[in-house]
Amino acid sequence: MRNHYSALSTHHLSSLLVICWCCCLSLLSGNPNASGAAATDSLVSGQSLRDGETLVSAGEVFELGFFSPGRSKNRYVGIWYHNFSANTVVWVANRNAPLADSSGELSFSPDGNLVVLTGAGTVVWSSNISVSAALPSNESSAVQLQLQSSGNLVLNISGATAWQSFDHPTDTYLPGMKIGLDLRTNVNQLFTSWKSEDDPAVGDFSVGIDPNRSTQIFLWEGTKPRWRSGRWNGQVFIGIQNMVPTYIYGFRLSNFLQEQKMYFYFTAFNSSHRYVLTADGIEQHLIWAADTKSWFRYFAEPVTACEHYNTCGKYATCTDQNSPICACMRGYVPAVESEWNGGSWTDGCVRRVPFLCDRNKTSVNGTAAEADGFWKMEQVKLPDLSDWYSDIVDADGCRRTCLSNCSCKAYAYTSGIGCLIWGVDLVDVHIFSSGGNELYLRLAGSELDQKKTTGKLFLIPVVLSAIVILSGCVYLCWRFRGRIKELPKKRSINRGARSVESSRGTEVITAELPGVIKIIDEEKDGECRELPLLSFDSIVAATNNFSYMNLLGEGGFGPVYKGMLAGGQEVAVKRLSSSSGQGPEEFKNEVILIAKLQHRNLVRLLGCCIDKEEKILIYEYMPNRSLDSFLFDARKKGFLDWKTRYNIIEGIARGLLYLHRDSRLRVIHRDLKVSNILLDEEMNPKISDFGMARIFRRDDNESNTKRVAGTYGYMSPEYAMQGLFSVKSDVYSFGVILLEIVSGMKNSTYLHPELSLNLLGHAWKLWNEDNVLEFVDPSIRDSCSLREVSRCINAGLLCVQDRANDRPTMSSVVIMLESKTPASYFPRQPTFAAERNLVDDTDSSTNEPGAVSANASITMLVGR
Incomplete structure (x- = not known):
């Protein structure tokens, strides 16, 4: 028996060695197409990628292979996301030369180019690099194709980059890519849209830098401008309303003076950010939301009529909130009587009164003509086609330069750029609802007379009133001079000091x-x-x-x-x-x-x-500004995942605990709200705005004021109705903030569409029904911790109870938030009706959650 097993083992061992030897030969040949081969990110000369096989980048971020877009049956070579959103294609090779079937192949040509071949061996696409001679057969291993974790497909020859997909973009702008402009040849690196969702061929729209317009990004429809970003000021494009600095948008400008090239780089946080130019001509900034498994649109242009290039024509402004949206600038009138033509003023406006230097005379009807002046326009997307005067260092110099040049129509002096002057027609002027820049529009002096005359007429009664008041004060001082001398003199703290x-x-x-x-x-x-x-x-x-x-x-x-x-x-x-x-x-x-x-x-x-x-x-x-700018903005709330929100809640709680108990002062903030929570670069919360704060002695419990100052929606009932405030007033405000952070909704504006409940009542109803997930912001609902959410809502409802003594102290709140066990206290339903004695005489610090005062009347039972 032993010999039989020994012989069998020897036979099997020989077979196993043969199999291992074959596998080694297969691995040494480097063929990634062998069945069962592990995913790889590269090919070398002699290898190919057939339809159905893919390359996967390191970290499994991107994938390269063959695909069919939408309902099309055509086959293309492209790159898409491997680890999420596999149907999102970010680059296409043979976009204008599709394959009719699945017999295609990605391979290398004899001269080292990357090519897409049909089943018959016909080249339909090539990287088209210039190679002096075909590579010797013994140097075939010097050619390598690699899909990098950034999504860049790189062709290396003899260790040097000969070609890369980032230099030949399609419709998508990924982190690490650049929009480039060769300053010597004015050759532009463009992103071009797909023809349709089912056809990746070059479409009608493109995005890039205009060689004649300096540091502006343009979107074209064919050769016609469709939208522009405005100039780059070092942090933002000034023509994008309320654009925030690079920590969100991720842009930076690099000038390679030696190479005579200029690039805009997109340096976002990670690969979950992308810009895409849609087939209908919209540039979108998209962010992958892991919780909803979908792309969140953070930014898009153009989406309103005024964002389209020069909607209203020259010397006209476009305001989305107005009806009609177009209007002539001050001192200008419509060029034609029919002002409105299908939504745009095709002919724009013309100047009503020529500039003084254009009139060739200095008097009108025997009266000296007034010199030209400037009319300030605010919240403006500055006009296109400006000239930059780099040698002018202040606004006054910019004004003088414009005034000395008869062709100057307007000027602006902007932060980060300097002096801009317009010697051509003013076009594409958009009036923002907020943000924007100041534009000084040049006008004939007579166009400014109304303002000057009004100012002079207004000055007369002001001067007369001042004389009367001054005379009265002199008389009163003389009349009561004796009493004034008897007033006690205030002791000076420090001579010469304020x-x-x-x-x-x-x-x-x-x-x-x-x-x-x-x-x-x-x-x-x-x-x-x-x-x-x-x-x-x-x-x-x-x-x-x-x-x-x-x-x-x-x-x-x-x-x-x-x-x-x-x-x-x-x-x-x-x-x-x-x-x-x-x-x-x-x-x-x-x-x-x-x-x-x-x-x-x-x-x-x-x-x-x-x-x-x-x-x-x-x-x-604080680079991330205030919490409300993220929490209540549909475009930004995706940055606040559940972990970030929970850290913010805990940080606010610890800050309040310090104010109420751990600092040497006992401070009541009195105006705690989401807009007074600032966020640093790591999204850590910091309580701000202590203008309404009050200091308590250690033995003080509560106080009152005749001047109730705060923000409705965050004010406790006893403070809003009776002016009574204590540390429990801040606890109430914290509870509102906590519930707002969890829900992503604002207490002061929320109203349940069916039950007529505000945010606090809605939270109590869902908590009481064991349905807390329904209260959570939908953008984080799939990724949040149910236990932590329940604990937070429980703590928030305890904090917003009507009676101050029923609310926990901040030390109890911190313990609840940091505890890993379910909450053991149950809140009362917030009824929003204040009793007369809302703050008891007992020390609020001794009343923990769930404690009920002996003289409290329970008006509603909790049914949980």
């Missing part, structure tokens, strides 16, 4: 020039912290004279600008509005509070400026 008192009377801010501001806490034996004091001139320089291009946002306190300090540090500059009645008090609070508070989830105050009537705060710059 001083500001806080509402508590225990904080003093002194601006000891130059260099620092001192925050003195008289309750802490004069403990002092120094804060940098910046000059107003340095703030003006940092913000480009508070340019609209630098504007980040605006609230009741005034505008916030992005700035760049002399050392290169990016900052956010909050300029207190002189028209805001709350402004000075907000300024005092923010300087006192934020200078003392240090936490990773609180925005950091870097310095301030006090100069005459100017009061300015300088903060660290």
Whole structure:
């Protein structure tokens, strides 16, 4: 028996060795087409790729092979996504020469070119590179084709890149690709649309850089402009409304001066971003949403009538919100009587009064003619065909240059670009609903007379009123001069220094020039912290004279600008509005509070400026701005996956816990809302805007105010109705924010279409029915953690209970959020009816979730 098994084993071993030897020969031959061969990303000379076989890039991101688009039966060689969206083709080789059947082959020609062959061996497509001579047979291994993880198909000959698909794009712009322009030959690298969804042949539309229009991206229909991006200012294309900087769009410009070439690179986060030019002429920025397994359209142009190139003709503006959308610029009239013609002014507008230099005379009817002037237009997509004056360094110089040239029609001085002057007709002018630039339109002096006359007429009553008031003040001072002398003189804190008192009377801010501001806490034996004091001139320089291009946002306190300090540090500059009645008090609070508070989830105050009537705060710059700009924008909320949202919720909770308990001050924010949550470059939350905040002593529990200041939708019932506020007021606001983050909906505007419930009532109903997933933002519903979502909604509903003492403290909220076990507290239904005693006399910190006060009346039972 042993010999039988021994003989059998020897026989099988011999067979196994033969099989292994054959496999080794197959592997050494490098044939990826052998049945059962592992996926590879490359071919070498002598190998080919037949229909039905594919190459897969490293990391399994992209795949190369044969495909049939849509309902077509034609076969093409293309590249598509392997790891997701396999039906999304990003590049096509033989787009104008399809194969009729599945007998095609991708191979190498004798001279090293990459070719697509029919079953009969006919070449239908070639990489068409110039090779001096056919490769010797012994150098065939020097030719290699590789599909890279970026989606770039690269042909290497003798170790050098001879051809790559990124240099021959079709309709898709992938991260790492470039839109290039050869400055010597003006040869443009274009992206071209498919003819239709079923036909990848070259269509009617193309995208690229216009050789005659500098740093603008153009979309053409044939040879006719269809849309343009506006000039590049170093961060954004100024002709795209509300375009955000490179951290989302991923563009950068590179000039290769030695090669005489200019490229726009697309450097997005990863391969899940792409731009595609559709067959109907729309350029789209698409982002893959893993939760919904679909492409999310983040950006598209042109989609409105005014976004189409020069819809209204020369010297006319186009405004999507107006009806009709076209209007002549000031000082211009329609070129023809029939103003409207099928949705566009085909002939545009003409100037009503010639410029002074065009009239060849300096007087009209014996009266000296007024000099030309400028009319400021705001929120403008600047006209096409401007000239850039690189030697002009300020707006005044730009204005003088335009005024000295009779052919100049308008000028603009924009951040990041400089002086632009138009010596040709003004075309393609779009008035944005927000954003845009200022355009100074040149007009004859008589076109500006109405404005000047109105100003003079308005000045007369103002001057007369001022004289009357001044006279009255002089009389009153003389009449009560005795009492004025008896008024006690205020003690000076520091001679020559500016001083500001806080509402508590225990904080003093002194601006000891130059260099620092001192925050003195008289309750802490004069403990002092120094804060940098910046000059107003340095703030003006940092913000480009508070340019609209630098504007980040605006609230009741005034505008916030992005700035760049002399050392290169990016900052956010909050300029207190002189028209805001709350402004000075907000300024005092923010300087006192934020200078003392240090936490990773609180925005950091870097310095301030006090100069005459100017009061300015300088903060660290948050590149992703505020949470609401993502959460409530259908185009951006895809960036907030569930993990990011949960981290934001936890970060806000920890920041509030620090304010309420862990800082040496006990601070109540009083205006906590989504727009006051800023996001840094890693999407970490930071609580901002402490203008309404109040400091409590450790033994204080609650307070009231006659001045209720906050934002409806986030204000607790006791604060909105009675002016009572405590740490539980912030807890209520946090609960609203938490539910908004989970749902992606705004409490102040949400109304259930059938049940007439607001967001809080809708959340309670679904939670009570064990249907919490229905409440979750659809964009994250498939990828979120049900346990974490349930825990968050439970915590949010506990926070928004009507009675302040029923709400948890922030320490309890943090424990709930970080716990891995289900919540053990159950909320009451928010009824939105405030009782008279909404904040009990007992310390709110002793009332944990679920505790019910002895004198509380339960009006509705929880049915969970």
